[in-house]
Amino acid sequence: MNIIALILAGGTGTRLWPLSRKNTPKQLLALTGNRTLIQETCRRLWTVVTPDKQWIITSKELYDSVKHHIRLLREEFHQDKSEEEYITVMQEPIGKNTAPAIFWAAQRCRHIYGEDSILLVMPSDHLIVGENEFIDTLKAGIEKAKEGFLVTYGIKPSHPETGYGYIKIENNKIKSKTPYKVLNFVEKPNYERAQKYIEEGNYLWNSGMFAFHVGTLIKEGLNLCPNISKPFNESDPFNSSQINNSYMKAEANSIDYAVMEKTDKALVIPASFGWNDVGTWKSFFDISDKDENGNVITGNHINIDTKNSFVYGQERLIATVGIEDMTVIDTPDALMICPLDQTQRVKEIVEKLKIENSKTHIEHKTVKRPWGKYTVMEEGLGYKIKKIVVEPGEKLSMQMHYHRSEHWIVVRGSAKITNGDKEIIIHENQSTYIPKATVHRLENPGSMSLEIIEVQCGLYLEEDDIVRFDDVYGRRSS
Amino acid sequence: MNIIALILAGGTGTRLWPLSRKNTPKQLLALTGNRTLIQETCRRLWTVVTPDKQWIITSKELYDSVKHHIRLLREEFHQDKSEEEYITVMQEPIGKNTAPAIFWAAQRCRHIYGEDSILLVMPSDHLIVGENEFIDTLKAGIEKAKEGFLVTYGIKPSHPETGYGYIKIENNKIKSKTPYKVLNFVEKPNYERAQKYIEEGNYLWNSGMFAFHVGTLIKEGLNLCPNISKPFNESDPFNSSQINNSYMKAEANSIDYAVMEKTDKALVIPASFGWNDVGTWKSFFDISDKDENGNVITGNHINIDTKNSFVYGQERLIATVGIEDMTVIDTPDALMICPLDQTQRVKEIVEKLKIENSKTHIEHKTVKRPWGKYTVMEEGLGYKIKKIVVEPGEKLSMQMHYHRSEHWIVVRGSAKITNGDKEIIIHENQSTYIPKATVHRLENPGSMSLEIIEVQCGLYLEEDDIVRFDDVYGRRSS
Structure with missing residues (x-):
């Protein structure tokens, strides 16, 4: 059975501002080495899905940049392949959350590979540690998708995180790579509730990764959310004006709300590889290696008595004296300073910049x-x-x-x-x-x-x- | 009797780094308006000392810059005067603390105006609030200097400051503009001791301002510190090679140690005008106007829940989220972040920069x-x-x-x-x-x-x- 990967890359990064900008969202940043997160997402999947079966879906604004990052990936790893044999970049006419993108891709799968194919769906901007475990977990889900299920992957929680949604299952002795029925999807909880979820033991973090049986997905879509799936069912998925038209008609929604919360075909595969959605500077700090004072430092820095802090700089000299638990992110045209436990508030800055019509949230110098x-x-x-x-x-x-x-x-x-x-x-x-x-x-x-x-x-x-x-x-x- | 002002401008600013640099020390910064501190120091004295009797003494490194600031002052206020009729800038061959500079100037006074003249000595980098009171206080000291005394000015302390030296007198009901005998000079105290000084009521802050009777100063110098004063006594104060020679011979010392602590001609005039030596970012913050959140903000700033903080920026955007009691000083090539109560530690940064042979403490971009x-x-x-x-x-x-x-x-x-x-x-x-x-x-x-x-x-x-x-x-x- 053919396996196709759909990598969702339409995200407009605001949460890692000022490093991420509208034109350089998180998936286009090289946070952990030389490759960007989207390049790493593609590369990591190759043992399961060959590059010619990887599709990236992104916005008009990011299309050229995504193409560029993919070209660099091809030059690094697959100089023997032509652009046509390589990762496809699909351009959405308008962003309408995940469901329309997934139904469009599902129709493309059906047209090329038939209903008995598997559509793996994956965010482009997450960090994964432990790639073998990741692949084995993916494969366990793919096996159930082959049987006709709609599989979601749930991460075994390590702490009472309030930044993620949760998936509830019946069993509280969760085994990795083992399919469970989904009881329900739970919104981001407050801290007390998140603690309760951890104690109860039958909750997983909602990772946004899926393995869908294409025939089942389309059928369930027509039953559960026809106002999203039908416009795609009725058009040629390779005809851009028809797709534009489908997007105009389709309701904006997430695949979780539109399908996963309602279908009885949902299964969840618990995952125990290292996973981080890099949703805030704090979450990036947490997974980074620390120096002897608990700091994560990049750039040209003078440290006087600085502890447990995250200092990200480039060429300019940054001197910090006597600070603790602080985030300092410096770029050529913008600087952000915030206690580590408040980095989720970076989006408030970006909101203010939008109101002030500043370019500083849109592009880098x-x-x-x-x-x-x-x-x-x-x-x-x-x-x-x-x-x-x-x-x-x-x-x-x-x-x-x-x-x-x-x-x-x-x-x-x-x-x-x-x-x-x-x-x-x-x-x-x-x-x-x-x-x-x-x-x-x-x-x-x-x-x-x-x-x-x-x-x-x-x-x-x-x-x-x-x-x-x-x-x-x-x-x-x- | 002629009154001459000697303005000491040799200081190499490190305490307001990164705004102050070796080539742009505090006296050359416009901290409170359009004029630099040295320009303000000259201007403030004009009602007592005309520009042709103002002498600035500075180092070789700062000479051109000081000349430039004085030229701008002349263009602003005295376009009718030629450079020769205006403020003189004296260049020290080497910095040897205040005593050699003052003895050189005293000899120049003696040669031009005779021993019965007054030498007012003044730092170039202090902030003064209440100029009428300042002038009246100066005049009170000048009157005593005319009688042959060596007058120092002491600021009535407003709080137990540990960053200043103190002057002890007998009386503890101190009246402004009234001369008192100096009991002794006291080094910078610790906090407990500073509190005690305030309670006891007979201590003043040592401001570094003086009014000297030139004849008395020279005589006391020859008695109390001949290894500083004698080389100047024996040379032509207008002959630069002789002055170079005097500087080579003279011991480096402050006028406080060399003369004021030993002489029985010392008087102190208590002063109650607003005075600040801008010795740290904190002291500058303290005297600046605050916004409704207690912040002092300069530059392009996005404020999310920032309180009692000092943010100084220029063109780059600075966003601060949830910080309190913090100092953020941003310049094109260097950024400094430090809690307000630790800004005296800025000198530690500059020490590190010297060791690392960085240019960033020397000059601006x-x-x-x-x-x-x-x-x-x-x-x-x-x-x-x-x-x-x-x-x-x-x-x-x-x-x-x-x-x-x-x-x-x-x-x-x-x-x-x-x-x-x-x-x-x-x-x-x-x-x-x-x-x-x-x-x-x-x-x-x-x-x-x-x-x-x-x-x-x-x-x-x-x-x-x-x-x-x-x-x-x-x-x-x-």
Whole structure:
């Protein structure tokens, strides 16, 4: 029976602000090493689901970034595979919670692999420790899905967590990897109630991971939530205008509410691998290695008598004196300071930023692009200064701006530059000037990174003043 | 009788790090408005001492900056006076505490005004509230100095402060502006002892301000500390090589230890104006106006449930959640976080930075110059990017670099540029290139600020690669 993985990557990260931004949510952060959480989610599943059967579903805003992260994963592990043979990135026309995404994917499964196939559903932004146990647990659920069940995975709770929903079962001597009937799903509890759940022993954390028998899921969907599943049942899941239409009609809901809480086909598989949804800075601190003072420190830090604190910095120097149980998250354009036990309140900051129409919750100062990255170093009236890094062999799109001229100075490497009808190569300590309304392209023909300083001059300097003629990365937006 | 003010401005600020740096100590910060503490110190004295009788004494390192601040003061208040008729800046060849500086100044007084003159001595970096009371208090001391006494000013203590030294007198019903005999000077006490001083009522804070009868000071100096005063007695106070020599011979000591604690000519004038030495961030917080949550906030701040805290920021966004009694001081290249009651420990950070050979305690990212300022935006291998702002009518020195080329792009205003034997004027969105070993000069001929982006390329990019041919500000160092 075919197994397909649907990786949910539409989340807009606000809870790890200021490191996460709308354009760089949690799944696109490399919190624990060189790979981002979404890359790790894909990689971890390969022993069960090959890359060609992994589908990521994300939003229009994140689509280009997700594609980029997947391209890097392919370059790292599967240079032999073409983009077409690799992980598919599906773009939702609108975010309507998990149920519409899952019913769309289920229809795609049915069309390609038939109703007797398994749809594994997985968040893209969780941390998993103990990958063998993870795989064995997944497989135990897949076995029950093959029998026609709708399987959810529940994590054995280690402490009375108030940040998660719970799944209640009858038995209180829970065995890992063993299927149980779901009694009911329970909302995030308060602390007393969470303690009670732990004592009673028949509650699991709701992980948001599922293994569905596709035929059963579609049938149950039509019975239990036809206003979500029917629009997808009636359209061609590969026709984007039909899918747009289905999304318009479908009610926004989670698969838990729409199906799992109502169906009698639900089973839960208890899991005992290490799991963390990195929902707050505190939860990330809890699973990180501490130094001898109980601190987790990243970056350029001077420590005077600082204890049990989480200091995340980058280039700027951070000095902390006599603080305890504190979170300090520093990025080039924003700094957040909060006691560790209040990091769930970071969302209040983001709410305020939205109201104030600040960009600081949307994007970072350094913006990643498929060809490299750029950093806005300064903006003033009539000018903007960027540092642009182009990776070896990469090129920006052939483009033109109506409202700005650009001065380029190479400070590292060599640049191949198309400037109107001329093509030149310039090196370190050389510069060129792109007048406005001139078609141009920047390319790194070398084998080391190209770094240029760009000084834009003009009265309108936003990213949307770009006319794109040709782009090797097939980008539709900027 | 002539009154001369000696303003001590050699202090190297570490206690208000990261806002104060070695090159920008406390006296050069504008903590309470648009003027720096040293400018305020000069201005406040004008009703007693005219600018031509004000002498500032500072170090070689701070000399150019102090001159610049005094020039701005003259432009603000005394455009009719020439530099020669204005506040004198004396440069110490080496810092040896207050006594040598005061004996040098005393000899200058004696040579110009005779022994029957008054030398007022004043720190440059204190905050004073209640200027009329301040002036009246000064005058009361000056009257006694005219009679031949060595007067110190003691602040009536408002609380048991452990950060100040105390002056003990006999009487415990202290009247302001009334001279008392000094019983003795007391070192910074611990808290219990400080409480006792307050209860006993015959102790004053040692403010570091004095009014000396010059003849008496010199005579007492020769009696009580000849190893400090004699080298100055024997040299021409206007001959810099003789003064260098005197400094080499003189013992380093404070005027309190060297003279005031030993002489029977000492009087103290109690003062009841508001006084603060801004010795810590806490002391600055204490005298600042608070908002309704007890906070003192500067900069771009998002406040979620923050109380009794001191947040000082600039352009970067700072979000604080649920913190209390905390100090957060943010500058472009360094951030400091510390509970308010521990801000005296900031010096521990600076000690660590010295050991680590970090530049972060020495200078700011934005460096002020007589012609404007520059900000190092980024440094990389082989390049450095600066934003340079030249004020209207100002010009940099005619100069040359052996090891770097410079690309200049005007982003605001117009620049007159000497580049080898050519002179050009370029405007916004125009650029030029200064090859290495080419004599050049940058000037703002316009009436608005000139802003240019400079990209330096070369293998050695330090400030000391400069050969200066002509400088309108008469600078001897860079």
